[in-house]
Amino acid sequence: MTELRSKQKIAVVGTGVIGASWAAYYLAQGFTVTASDPAEGAEGRLREWVDGFWPALETLGLADGASRDNLSFSSDVADAVTGAVFIQENGPERLEIKRAILAAIEAAAPADAIIATSSSGLLISEAQAGAKHPERIVLGHPFNPPHLIPLVEVLGGTQTSEENVQKALDFYTSVGKRPIRINKEVKGHVANRLQVALWREAFSLVENGVVSVADIDTAISQGPGLRWALLGPFLNLHASGGEGGITHVLEHIGPAQREWARDLGEYPETDDYIGLMASGVDEELEGYDFAETLRTRDRLLIELIGAKKQAPQLP
Template sequence: MSQEPRTAAVIGAGTIGLSWTALFAGHGLTVRVSDPRPDLAEAVAAALAEFTPHLAAQGLDVDGLGDRVHLAGDVAEAVRDADFVQENGPEDVEFKKDLFATLVREAPRHALLLSSSSAIPSSAFTGDLEDASRVLIGHPFNPPHLIPLVEVVPGERTSEDSVRAAVDFYTAVGRTPVVERKEIPGFVGNRLQNALSREAIYLVEQGVVTPEELDRVMTNSLGIRWATVGPFLGSHLGGGPGGYRHMAEHIGKSMKTMWAGLGRPSQNEEEQERLIEAVEKAYGSATYSQLTEARDRRQLAVLSALAEGKN
């Protein structure tokens, strides 16, 4: 990427869009950012200042980082010379239908049109497009300049060339793209996250643990294990020399019994308010900036340790 500078457009400069902006600029791309927010210049400047140490920790050249980022007056200006467009708009089908119609019309015909959609498959908003072959999902995990995963999810009309180009693009900017073979709402990562969150909420509702205690359980057990091996390899190793087969044949029955007993939190208004207040009691003494700084510092340490483990 650094040998052949290219141009990326970032549409939507919220938390995700600002993180993408820093990542793309850190990899030498010219980045054009569009968002109707009145404080766009201040938001971009603040994000670059905050994220520069994170990029430097990944070995990226941050000299002149801000010089590679340009503010666009509107979407058409942002995508006019783009090779890659990363959309980060609201999770709203009608909004995305209108926006992608504009992107197809205004962006160069070779430009790859990627959506950070968290749950909506691209086929839901590309049905009326003249050319949907270069539209697909590139769903990151927050913040994308740190968390490597990008879920690459082609739509019904996405071309194989576009899928390959998306994988190459995200690989070039240091991410780990995973192509998902079938569209499903929420994709893979958020479905797993929601399944775990549902049980976490249920356990707190039932008075088994507090939110802070549940987080402590995760960060001192499954979080460590899954960061290094993932659920399936973890189970394979949990079966000892007999591997996943031993695990499934000898412990699988009790696991299936537990599936039937997994909770369904009520989350009526009263329960929801009680949970919100419990989370606020656990973490409300720290500011958002303090919490994200601690999160990102720890995530960088984990990523560094995982990288060392591969050597």
């Protein structure tokens, strides 16, 4: 498989932070990567980001033959996707731009190549409208940063073939990702919707003076977030019910949870809340070197990801 990968080409179209992270990950998996982005200075920024990501990928473990030397760059999308076995598109979250990029990819991509978009919110059915071969366009939405976080959300639009959805799932699994299959299109997909539900209440609690920004972060990072890093919300809820499991706990606290849910705040309708949240973040980070904070986060993420891989009883 490794020898096969070394002869296979992945195309990464759009090389912002997400695209660069994907490029680094595919390189670490032993593929040849050709990246494309029309922005001035894009290649230099891409190579700087890949260099920055590489130590973490080395810690996680490189495939045989993995090398940053396998990265090439072209400002021409057609050149980048020619001969690619898989294409990861990472363009702006604007429908008209997304469609134009997908059209350019389609014009030159091999007929059997899957075209996966990293879109965090656009509906695939809308993005693939007007495409010549919409059956091979899928959602392949990562969680930031893609070179570290295993999750990828996979979804087909109304014109995507079931075969190609399965091919995308199989591909991401084969390169060490943990893809989930989304069965129905919804705005924001799944993980981002779950995040927004949490942020909605976090914003409300801060706006209403219940708690500070820093204490919200502590409440999650030192509380349920520790459990969520190991098991998801349903399995943690199941564990809370003892022998009766999730059935018992929902029967026991369900009425109270419904009451809490009715009391939850709404997402702010104007931008007035932004200054309050930003000032809270500034206060929380006072005295910290945030770049070093992120490096520490990534180091601990690597340790946690490695530990979970060695724990077969964690789903």
